[in-house]
Amino acid sequence: MYKRWLARLLRWTLRLDVAINRAYPTDFNPLYYTGGLSNLFLTVLVLSGIFLFFYYVPSFNEAYTSVQFITNDVPYGQIIRGIHRYAADAFIIGILLHFFRNWFTERFRFSRDEPWISGMMLLLFAGFIGVTGYVLVWDQRSELLVAMTGGVVGSVPLVGGWLRSMLFGGAGLTNLLLPRMLFLHVGPAVVLYILLWWHYVRIRHPKVWPPAVWTLFSLGLIFLLTGLVPTVSQPAASPAAGPTRLAVDLFYLLPYLGLKYLPPLALFALAVVIVAYGLYIPYQLPETQAEMGLRDSGVAQVIDANCTGCELCYYDCPYDAIVMVPSPHPGVTKAAQARKLFAIVLESRCVECGICIGACPFEALELPRLLEKDVHEKVLSACKS
Amino acid sequence: MGDRTAAFGSRIIGLSVLSLVCILGIFWGEATSHRLVVGALIGVVLLAYSFIVLFLRKGGFTGV
Numbered sequence: 001m002y003k004r005w006l007a008r009l010l011r012w013t014l015r016l017d018v019a020i021n022r023a024y025p026t027d028f029n030p031l032y033y034t035g036g037l038s039n040l041f042l043t044v045l046v047l048s049g050i051f052l053f054f055y056y057v058p059s060f061n062e063a064y065t066s067v068q069f070i071t072n073d074v075p076y077g078q079i080i081r082g083i084h085r086y087a088a089d090a091f092i093i094g095i096l097l098h099f100f101r102n103w104f105t106e107r108f109r110f111s112r113d114e115p116w117i118s119g120m121m122l123l124l125f126a127g128f129i130g131v132t133g134y135v136l137v138w139d140q141r142s143e144l145l146v147a148m149t150g151g152v153v154g155s156v157p158l159v160g161g162w163l164r165s166m167l168f169g170g171a172g173l174t175n176l177l178l179p180r181m182l183f184l185h186v187g188p189a190v191v192l193y194i195l196l197w198w199h200y201v202r203i204r205h206p207k208v209w210p211p212a213v214w215t216l217f218s219l220g221l222i223f224l225l226t227g228l229v230p231t232v233s234q235p236a237a238s239p240a241a242g243p244t245r246l247a248v249d250l251f252y253l254l255p256y257l258g259l260k261y262l263p264p265l266a267l268f269a270l271a272v273v274i275v276a277y278g279l280y281i282p283y284q285l286p287e288t289q290a291e292m293g294l295r296d297s298g299v300a301q302v303i304d305a306n307c308t309g310c311e312l313c314y315y316d317c318p319y320d321a322i323v324m325v326p327s328p329h330p331g332v333t334k335a336a337q338a339r340k341l342f343a344i345v346l347e348s349r350c351v352e353c354g355i356c357i358g359a360c361p362f363e364a365l366e367l368p369r370l371l372e373k374d375v376h377e378k379v380l381s382a383c384k385s
Numbered sequence: 386m387g388d389r390t391a392a393f394g395s396r397i398i399g400l401s402v403l404s405l406v407c408i409l410g411i412f413w414g415e416a417t418s419h420r421l422v423v424g425a426l427i428g429v430v431l432l433a434y435s436f437i438v439l440f441l442r443k444g445g446f447t448g449v
Contacts, residue, residue: 025442079424213438220431227425 003285009104033210034101037218038094040210041087042192044222048084049189056136058178063138064236071232082226088130090222092251095123103281111202111351113282118199120278125188125195130252132185138178139234141247146177148256155264173239202351204318297370299350300357302343305332306364309341316359321349335362393444400433400440407433 020029030037055074057066070077099119102108108116131149135142146168154164161171167184169176200206209215234247248257258267300321308331314322327342343364345356356365357372366372407426414423441447 076420213435216431216435220428220435223424224428227421230421
């Protein structure tokens with residue numbers, strides 16, 4: 001059932017590709033660059049965020065007025081604030097498009113499971129950073145967000161109170177709230193780059209940036225929106241009166257609408273289930289007969305005695321997972337005794353593809369859980385069947 | 386020059402003129418402190434440039 005559904009979604013995705021490729025040159029198709037576009041928006045967010053950071057004051061008394069000062073008095077402050085806000089929306093749209101496209105085209109199998117897992121983490125962190133950003137403005141929406149997030153987190157059995165306290169700096173509204181939110185807005189943004197490294201490291205030639213046409217278009221659209229629909233705050237937070245209604249941002253705050261229909265603990269449980277399922281997606285489909293046993297063939301290993309330092313594996317590895325180092329000692333075989341270099345496999349980069357084994361004429365590399373005799377047996381049994 | 390190339394060429398010229406007008410608008414906006422207008426016009430210029438890059442390619446002026 002799931003497989004049939006996925007096959008249908010794949011067909012629709014490919015049809016959409018074909019339709020877009022009729023309008024644009026193939027290498028301009030924006031759906032091929034959803035990851036690169038997200039990266040572009042992240043860069044815009046970081047640069048505009050640095051600007052805003054210099055003016056923002058994280059305290060109850062001054063947070064709102066400092067945001068108003070940026071908006072009304074700092075030259076081009078409202079433009080930069082708008083860029084930060086719209087780039088944040090574009091960032092989450094880019095990530096979601098990237099997520100669904102890679103899901104529907106099954107780009108999560110084999111060595112792509114790690115990019116998938118890191119991508120899920122990036123999505124989670126991006127959502128979290130977005131919510132903390134909304135709190136920093138400290139208007140009525142921020143106040144309501146704190147109340148609703150506190151309610152959801154606090155409803156978790158056993159650790160809820162502790163979690164809430166860690167997140168907000170104590171029960172109720174304390175002076176620690178906004179400094180902590182600022183830290184939780186900026187700190188995870190740094191983590192995003194670590195996750196991005198993990199996301200890219202095992203992908204061959206990742207498309208890190210979109211082509212110029214889409215870079216210009218995206219930046220242009222953000223500037224245009226900034227000018228036409230300026231970013232403004234809600235009325236200032238007033239804990240005495242209390243907020244009444246939530247102005248929902250479709251891309252970050254939509255899950256909070258769930259609180260209208262579900263108790264906080266049920267919403268939290270639902271979020272956990274969705275995230276857990278997202279992490280499980282790469283392992284959901286059973287392997288086909290042809291794929292059986294290929295996923296866990298183990299990181300390639302160099303057989304010290306046989307390596308001649310010829311560098312063929314180094315040149316052939318498409319993932320840059322092999323480096324050559326000065327040989328610490330001679331090899332054992334005749335060809336390896338005069339070696340000057342020695343191959344080392346970087347485990348974090350190796351995708352267990354076996355290309356280096358094909359490249360090596362000296363049988364100096366192997367996949368520990370998929371030895372040549374195993375391949376031989378598989379080929380023979382496949383031929384017989 | 387084929388009809389298709391000429392059509393894209395005239396679009397590129399149109400967009401270039403639009404960009405130039407927007408640049409003048411940016412100067413006006415800066416001089417008169419209409420900064421939101423400046424932001425929007427920067428957006429229009431960037432959008433126009435993106436279409437110029439696209440039409441350069443589709444018209445066969447650049448790329449393959």
